Amino acid sequence: MKKLSIIKIGGNVINNKNALASFVKDFAKVEGLKILVHGGGRKASEMSTQLGLEPKMINGRRVTNQANLEVVTMVYAGLLNKNIVAQLQQNNCNAIGLSGADANCIKAHKRVVKDIDYGFAGDIDHVDSKIIKAFLEVELTPVFCAITHDANGQLLNTNADTIASEVAGAMSNDFDVVLTYCFEKNGVLEDVNDNDSVVENINSETYIQLKNENIIAEGMLPKLENCFNALQKGVSKIVIGNPEVILENSNNYTTITL
Amino acid sequence: MKKLSIIKIGGNVINNKNALASFVKDFAKVEGLKILVHGGGRKASEMSTQLGLEPKMINGRRVTNQANLEVVTMVYAGLLNKNIVAQLQQNNCNAIGLSGADANCIKAHKRVVKDIDYGFAGDIDHVDSKIIKAFLEVELTPVFCAITHDANGQLLNTNADTIASEVAGAMSNDFDVVLTYCFEKNGVLEDVNDNDSVVENINSETYIQLKNENIIAEGMLPKLENCFNALQKGVSKIVIGNPEVILENSNNYTTITL
Numbered sequence: 001m002k003k004l005s006i007i008k009i010g011g012n013v014i015n016n017k018n019a020l021a022s023f024v025k026d027f028a029k030v031e032g033l034k035i036l037v038h039g040g041g042r043k044a045s046e047m048s049t050q051l052g053l054e055p056k057m058i059n060g061r062r063v064t065n066q067a068n069l070e071v072v073t074m075v076y077a078g079l080l081n082k083n084i085v086a087q088l089q090q091n092n093c094n095a096i097g098l099s100g101a102d103a104n105c106i107k108a109h110k111r112v113v114k115d116i117d118y119g120f121a122g123d124i125d126h127v128d129s130k131i132i133k134a135f136l137e138v139e140l141t142p143v144f145c146a147i148t149h150d151a152n153g154q155l156l157n158t159n160a161d162t163i164a165s166e167v168a169g170a171m172s173n174d175f176d177v178v179l180t181y182c183f184e185k186n187g188v189l190e191d192v193n194d195n196d197s198v199v200e201n202i203n204s205e206t207y208i209q210l211k212n213e214n215i216i217a218e219g220m221l222p223k224l225e226n227c228f229n230a231l232q233k234g235v236s237k238i239v240i241g242n243p244e245v246i247l248e249n250s251n252n253y254t255t256i257t258l
Numbered sequence: 259m260k261k262l263s264i265i266k267i268g269g270n271v272i273n274n275k276n277a278l279a280s281f282v283k284d285f286a287k288v289e290g291l292k293i294l295v296h297g298g299g300r301k302a303s304e305m306s307t308q309l310g311l312e313p314k315m316i317n318g319r320r321v322t323n324q325a326n327l328e329v330v331t332m333v334y335a336g337l338l339n340k341n342i343v344a345q346l347q348q349n350n351c352n353a354i355g356l357s358g359a360d361a362n363c364i365k366a367h368k369r370v371v372k373d374i375d376y377g378f379a380g381d382i383d384h385v386d387s388k389i390i391k392a393f394l395e396v397e398l399t400p401v402f403c404a405i406t407h408d409a410n411g412q413l414l415n416t417n418a419d420t421i422a423s424e425v426a427g428a429m430s431n432d433f434d435v436v437l438t439y440c441f442e443k444n445g446v447l448e449d450v451n452d453n454d455s456v457v458e459n460i461n462s463e464t465y466i467q468l469k470n471e472n473i474i475a476e477g478m479l480p481k482l483e484n485c486f487n488a489l490q491k492g493v494s495k496i497v498i499g500n501p502e503v504i505l506e507n508s509n510n511y512t513t514i515t516l
Contacts, residue, residue: 073336078331079328081335103353131396138392153344153348
């Protein structure tokens with residue numbers, strides 16, 4: 001099977017203009033077939049504040065009412081996605097920006113309300129690997145933003161880590177998929193304040209251990225759940241690290257294995 | 259050659275939620291290959307005002323500074339484009355939303371400053387009919403917003419009428435293209451206040467006459483220039499009318515011929 005690199009960026013890589021420009025240059029150099037998934041960073045919260053809306057988070061996830069959904073649709077699918085695509089084009093990478101609604105790539109449903117009502121948050125039902133493969137076959141590089149749809153006309157705000165893992169899982173039937181989560185840190189850290197304390201490898205057993213010791217907590221928990229989910233769906237390799245990992249210029253990163 | 263319908267919507271069809279929903283339903287029913295091009299309507303101006311920016315127009319065209327470019331990118335490529343795509347998906351039309359940067363579909367350059375500096379306004383250099391054809395061949399319906407790029411990383415605000423005519427012209431090499439401009443009126447009107455005063459046909463001769471008589475003025479002038487441009491590039495038929503024309507439910511519309 002052909003190798004397919006799926007790279008997700010978030011955090012400061014998105015927030016900082018220079019960091020993003022530098023990442024985009026490196027991503028354009030990644031050889032072979034590739035897909036980019038990007039989060040939203042701070043910009044959506046800034047825009048909400050500018051418009052007089054209060055961003056609301058529960059357990060590290062945004063609560064999305066109608067007004068907030070409009071903002072994330074504008075910022076993720078519009079501003080960020082199209083600027084990233086334009087910068088990739090500048091670097092001779094033939095990118096195509098996609099939400100889950102486009103070409104019906106990613107179908108989701110509005111998250112079922114249990115204790116918390118997350119509003120227009122989407123949980124993914126289906127990734128159309130066939131159409132994504134068709135894009136790759138005409139030498140396009142899909143760039144996914146964190147917006148999906150329910151096929152009933154409703155757009156949904158969807159966690160970008162989850163989009164990356166679900167797309168990676170779905171593409172594993174046809175490709176040898178390497179999934180990389182990029183952010184400003186070197187990897188999963190034993191001490192969140194020490195960028196040299198990278199945990200070299202996490203597997204399902206050490207994961208439980210690290211969780212019990214509270215070394216992995218908060219935002220890192222759903223990210224790792226996504227990793228194990230992707231591995232179970234056949235993803236070959238998962239790396240968490242800083243942007244240098246995508247050109248294999250770093251020896252300091254975390255790999256996730258089953 | 260296969261027939262390809264290219265339909266551009268703007269004006270109140272975009273501004274009014276119910277009119278848009280009704281248009282989307284009808285567009286989904288149009289048989290055969292099709293492409294949608296949408297303008298931005300009032301929403302971008304409203305958003306600019308909400309953000310404390312002053313929308314500025316000269317000769318019916320928006321002057322786009324950096325802040326305004328961010329707004330139109332958010333509203334056209336994000337909010338409007340993705341909502342239209344999601345609604346088309348709901349109506350079983352497999353739409354894919356595109357800016358000119360996506361798949362490098364439409365390359366433009368920043369408009370050269372003569373008397374007026376239009377800022378980040380794009381004049382189109384090239385439409386990649388090959389990739390658009392590839393989308394049609396995998397049964398996707400492209401939905402273009404009014405944003406292009408210069409291939410040097412710069413997004414550009416581009417008149418949607420012009421996008422429709424340039425895409426129509428480029429696709430005419432491979433398809434029998436029918437281009438339809440849809441808005442709230444029945445067509446080009448002799449008396450702008452009388453929706454029954456539709457000019458049935460305009461050709462390059464009667465165009466000059468109507469222009470001299472001031473019957474065609476302002477926003478209609480660039481629209482008609484676009485029409486003649488498209489006809490010269492091989493477009494088979496051009497219709498200007500209300501949304502009913504797309505399902506051929508109206509006998510009251512304007513055709514443009516050379």
